[in-house]
Amino acid sequence: MFQLRSLIVKSRAPFVANLRVLPISTDIYFRATITRSRSSTAYKKQTPSNKKWKPSEFHIPNKFSTKDENAKYSYEAVSDFRDKLLYSLKDNEMYERAKFLSVPHSLYFSELQNFIKLASQDKIDSISIDTIRDSLTRGGEAEASLLTMPAYLHYLAKEFPDRMTKFLTTKSFVSTENxxxxxxxxxxxxxxxxxxxxxxxxxxxxxxxxxxxxxxxxxxxxxxxxxxxxxxxxxxxxxxxxxxxxxxxxxxxxxxxxxxxxxxxxxxxxxxxxxxxxxxxxxxxxxxxxxxxxxxxxxxxxxxxxxxxxxxxxxxxxxxxxxxxxxxxxxxxxxxxxxxxxxxxxxYDRLNELTVEETGLDGDWSKVKEGDCVVTFSRKNIFKVAKEIELASGMKCALIYGQLPPENRIIQANLFNDPNSEYKVLVASDAIGMGINLKIKRIIFESVYKFDGRLERRLTLSQIKQISGRAGRYGISKVLGLVTTFNNSHLDTVKEALDMKAGAIQRAGIFPSGRQIYKLAHAFPNASFSQIVYSIIDTYSPSDLYFLSNTSHLIQLSKHLDQFKLPKSSYYTMMCAPINHRNDFVLKMAGYFANSINNSTPLDICEIIEVPKGSIRTFETLLLVESMHRSLILFIWLHYYYPSIFWNLEGALELKLSLENFIQSGMANHKSLKAIEKKRFM
Incomplete structure (x- = not known):
């Protein structure tokens, strides 16, 4: 049985842990939800704005029609996206961010229409079509949507410096100049x-x-x-x-x-x-x-x-x-x-030749050969494709994907590399792009499109080149590296990408130092974690040389951790911590850890997470155990910053190894894993 032992009683924090246990075969799968008590003064009702817009659908051509891969975002699509961003400045939620920096209400709304007009005419460099397109290519809509507010506030500061003194002072705390x-x-x-x-x-x-x-x-x-x-x-x-x-x-x-x-x-x-x-x-x-x-x-x-x-x-x-x-x-x-x-x-030139085959697999997994690596871009699809290949070809598949712990990736890689192993084919995500030596003879793209969390986007030139380059590596450098696709219609995309030269990198990522964050936090003693994060983003000076990194992740993380009243000295540490804000389990465990930091309460991870009993029989159970492992990594990471709070390092390392062994047992039986039917959750 999986167990999540709550430390709420020990820390006396105003939280309620709700565990709904769902028996599935011999496995136990649970959903753990942590909700803020409504009696707590920190509880705040969330009221989403009714003016929020939906992500625009960008034009993604089937082929690379230009050397500038940014062209996959058409002028019309980017312009439409910018119009929606500009319109969002009228939301009260956006003004609240400006209000935090003491921007007068009258100034904010009186100048807004003029700013929108200038920006729509491409007269504001920091939110020009080229700037937005560059941001979209690098980080998607999540990053590009953060360009609007700093562009407007800098416009106001330039036109009305006497009325934007607080903004200019805040900007000096996290200056990115020089x-x-x-x-x-x-x-x-x-x-x-x-x-x-x-x-x-x-x-x-x-x-x-x-x-x-x-x-x-x-x-x-x-x-x-x-x-x-x-x-x-x-x-x-x-x-x-x-x-x-x-x-x-x-x-x-x-x-x-x-x-x-x-x-x-x-x-x-x-x-x-x-x-x-x-x-x-x-x-x-x-x-x-x-x-x-x-x-x-x-x-x-x-x-x-x-x-x-x-x-x-x-x-x-x-x-x-x-x-x-x-x-x-x-x-x-x-x-x-x-x-x-x-x-x-x-x-340097490539040590061996890399060639795209004349035809794809034509949708037939029986054409997979020993030494092939099939690349697909979702965890669910990796298991699906592996099962289909094993049924069609009779060869066993090793699996590698991003959520899999690094130690388990090494085990899977060794199974594939070993000539005496029965694992002759590798099915993987783009996690193989770097970091693992693999004896791959041929790369097969199951698709050339990848979901980025919001939209289905075509792979970039760099991604196609990096993944394709894995063919013919490690110990077989004299062997020709081959690349092909599962669907014949995708073959031209790969060919053109490999023949083309990727565009030069224009900007380097930066982020304020811990000292700057600490200084900013103490300048606003009553500010929440998320307000500090937004103030960093909103006061950032646009640059032709740099861009602000890690922004969309920090917004989601800081909003979640606001309720835990972290000490300001911990802001930068939590900003750098390995927390996946898209993983609900890890995010909620981060809340437990943040609460312990706030209360200086010693925490033993072995009292929260236990190694499951039985075997992994469902994809959902495997995902849960992987999330437990990620939470354990976070605990170990925090130990080096707060050793008296996250004290049981030896126990954490033993538990980490046990979870990795348990995950490996599930990977060995991946063909028999089943999805939980929705009706079982009713």
Whole structure:
């Protein structure tokens, strides 16, 4: 039985936990809902505006008709979308955001019509068609919809500075001007930057890592925890002491059994360690001889781009290697023109040929071959496709997708890579795009469209290239890499994408520092968490060089955590915490954790989550256990910031391993998993 043991009685928080237990075969599936008591002073009735608009339907052509992939958003569609954004400024909910920054009611509404007119004529650069289209391409409607309010407030500040003093003062707290000067220690030295650019499977990262191995000391910044672990183990395997720092893991060299003693040079001096870390955990204070930043093109990521910008501008390395796509060269050059660092660009060609087959599978899964990887873009579809392939071909399928814990992804990858394994086919999401070595002979796109949470969007050039590049990798570099599609009608899209050059990255992600957030929070002592987040967004100065990262996620997270009255010193920590706001279970567990932080109440995760008994028999149960694992990762992450509250690290690590084993047992029997019929919830 799954159990979620409430700590409400212990913490005496005004919450009510409702657990509805639903027996399904021998499994127990439950829905856990946490609701704020209406008697609480923090309860606030939500009254959605009746003026909210629906997402516009963008034109998505079947083919790439231009080298600028932004063209998939037609001028008419983007213009219509902007009109709806401008109209939304009339909502009282929008004015409340302006009111928080002391914008007079009369000024806000008297100038609104004139602003809408100018913006509609494309005379406001910060909300121009090109700016909105760029934002849509990078982060979808969720990000683009946040452009309107800061554009209007900056317009008012320019026209009426005497009446916008509070706005201008707030803006100074989180100023994004001269971002490169924030890193004074890095600016005090002249670094040598070496960019290794090329397609997937070109050896660019290998060259940078060889230099890291030879260095006196160094740092490797990884986009994924899996890669950080891989480099950590690689360094230890060659006798090089290495530290590991990720959000939920800390390891010193002497903790690994492969190192019997700390290596020393010919003069008996201790050889300094290498630091392998995830990009968010980068060390910008220590001095390194060599640094490596992997997947530098992620600097444009709508949620995490700030971490790459932070590492690029802040790492104190005499020699800094950047690995990634050629599209990142222009933005890196722009940033380095401000820092004064030198740059050398090394280009690499793919080690083996990548070819698109003449025909697709014509909708027939029996044409799948050993060594194939079928890529599809929903967790539900991964299981569906795997079942159909096993029935049609008789070959067993390994599965990899984003929600699957990294440790389980490695197990599935090893099953697929092992020539003696019965798992001959891999069915995966775009999670295989980076971070896992796989012996893939052929990539098969089940579809070239992906749901982004709001709309069905065609894959970008970068996504198609990154996924396709996985074919012919890892130990079979002399073998031709093949790419095809399940539906023949999608084949031309893949061909054209691989033949085309992706557009250059125009902007780098940034986000205010913890010090800036803390300063802003104390300037508004009565402000809620979400009001602080909105004030950051609404005072952001539009830039041709930077964009504000992680905004749509933080809005959803902060609104949920408002009810827990977090101390202001915890705002930045929770902003950076690994909380998936789209996962209800994780979000509610984050509420438990936030409540413990607020009350300084020690919390033992082993009293909240238990390893299930029996076996996983439904998709819903598997999803629930994966959510439990994500909640456990969050607990471990918070332990390093609040060790006295999230104290039972040893128990959490044991529980984490047990959940991973339980998930793996469900993956082994994925063919027999069933969906819960809706009538069972009635």
């Amino acid at each position: 971002v490169h000067l924030v890193y004074l220690n890095a600016r005090a030295m002249r670094r040598k930057i070496i960019m290794h650019v090329g397609p997937t499977n070109s050896g660019k990262t290998y060259s940078a890592l060889k230099r890291l191995e030879e260095s006196f000391n160094g740092i490797y910044c990884s986009p994924l925890r899996l890669l950080a672990h891989e480099i950590y183990n690689k360094m230890l395997s060659i006798g090089r002491p290495c530290r590991l720092i990720t959000g939920e893991d800390r390891r010193e060299p002497d903790e690994h059994e492969n190192l019997d003693e700390i290596p020393r040079d010919s003069k008996n001096n201790k050889i300094n360690t290498i630091l392998s870390c995830t990009i968010e955990m980068v060390n910008c204070s220590s001095l390194f001889e060599v640094g490596v930043i992997d997947e530098i093109q992620m600097i444009q990521d709508s949620q995490r781009g700030w971490a790459w910008t932070n590492a690029l501008l802040g790492i104190r390395a005499k020699e800094l290697h950047l690995c990634g796509e050629e599209t990142a060269i222009p933005i890196v050059q722009k940033l380095l023109s401000l820092t004064g660092d030198s740059i050398e660009i090394r280009r």
